[in-house]
Amino acid sequence: MAVFTPVSEQDARNLLSNYSLGEFASLKGIAAGIENSNYFLTTSAAEYVLTIFEVLKVEQLPFYIELMHHLAERGIPVPKPQTRLDGARLTMLHGKPAAIVSKLAGTYIVSPNTAHCALTGATLARAHLASADFTIRQPNLRGLSWWQETAPVVMPFLSQSAQNLLSTSLAEQIAVARSEDWRALPKGPSHCDLFRDNVLFAGTTESPVLGGFIDYYFAGVDAWLFDVAVCLNDWCIDQTSGELIPELATAWLEAYSRVRAFTEQEHRLWPMMLRAAALRFWISRLYDFYLPRPAKTLKPHDPTHFERILTQRTLQAIPNLPKDF
Ligand SMILES: Nc1ncnc2c1ncn2[C@@H]1O[C@H](COP(=O)(O)OP(=O)(O)O)[C@@H](O)[C@H]1O
Ligand SMILES: N[C@@H](CCOP(=O)(O)O)C(=O)O
Numbered sequence: 001m002a003v004f005t006p007v008s009e010q011d012a013r014n015l016l017s018n019y020s021l022g023e024f025a026s027l028k029g030i031a032a033g034i035e036n037s038n039y040f041l042t043t044s045a046a047e048y049v050l051t052i053f054e055v056l057k058v059e060q061l062p063f064y065i066e067l068m069h070h071l072a073e074r075g076i077p078v079p080k081p082q083t084r085l086d087g088a089r090l091t092m093l094h095g096k097p098a099a100i101v102s103k104l105a106g107t108y109i110v111s112p113n114t115a116h117c118a119l120t121g122a123t124l125a126r127a128h129l130a131s132a133d134f135t136i137r138q139p140n141l142r143g144l145s146w147w148q149e150t151a152p153v154v155m156p157f158l159s160q161s162a163q164n165l166l167s168t169s170l171a172e173q174i175a176v177a178r179s180e181d182w183r184a185l186p187k188g189p190s191h192c193d194l195f196r197d198n199v200l201f202a203g204t205t206e207s208p209v210l211g212g213f214i215d216y217y218f219a220g221v222d223a224w225l226f227d228v229a230v231c232l233n234d235w236c237i238d239q240t241s242g243e244l245i246p247e248l249a250t251a252w253l254e255a256y257s258r259v260r261a262f263t264e265q266e267h268r269l270w271p272m273m274l275r276a277a278a279l280r281f282w283i284s285r286l287y288d289f290y291l292p293r294p295a296k297t298l299k300p301h302d303p304t305h306f307e308r309i310l311t312q313r314t315l316q317a318i319p320n321l322p323k324d325f
Contacts, residue, residue: 003029047103063138074130077212106200106211114251121252125259131189140220154286181265190227193218195234229277242309282306
């Protein structure tokens, strides 16, 4: 369950008195999610999501909240943080930072088709371009430095072959990060965790309508290609073997590149980026699996899924990025 901080109706009414969002109508805890306490908060005017940040530090939050606000203002479908009467978009509830954001329509899709992939790809490209003039800087806090810090912590729990894969993959990414090509990659605010469960769809299977992207709380400034690779490794694969499904990958990447064409350097670093994205989630899942936080109540995600994906991206031919649309 993902309601770590109880909120009463009276708490919600008091909170709403700091905004101009209508009269309190209802409050309902949301069971999904593992990081924050989330509630659907309905008022006489609209439906919202109230999030209480359980883990993130106050100083990290303006980047996420202001980025979502920046994107929403530019027509990208993301939850729009609501502004208090005093101008702030972050608030405090029971001594913890909190925010009220707009509720997006739809539900997430377990088995996406080419239409879901194309909509997600095109919208991520639009989000990247729309974030180009966002001025707050915060790195991807789950980037290379974190992998370097965390790999030795999880290493003792691994078999010899997994240790070899982790060491060689990390060495590869250290070399990539030092390369001219990496320095030349287009970079900017990136979602960094745009898995299927963070994209909502309404409409029908044949004609889906994108509700929007949620859960920007792993966002950071990184190579935009890394963001693309995170998506491909979750949206366009056979979930059992981890193999890329060419039809889904093509739909996703062509839709993205129609909005923002890939650069030469991105073409060259594509296989390495797919491995970087697999490595990132293999390490975080290993960490959560072997060193769970005391308060974590949910079953940790399976780390071997990303070990398989990383192995696949090391051994198998990787389809090229699309050229010139
Ligand atoms: N803005 C939103 N609009 C609609 N539903 C949302 C919104 N934000 C969160 N949710 C719902 O709450 C669930 C948990 O949110 P999420 O941000 O993934 O939590 P966590 O960060 O704790 O993993 C989502 O799966 C979704 O169903
Ligand atoms: N997408 C990650 C988990 C990130 O946690 P979230 O529930 O906050 O999205 C993974 O699958 O390992």
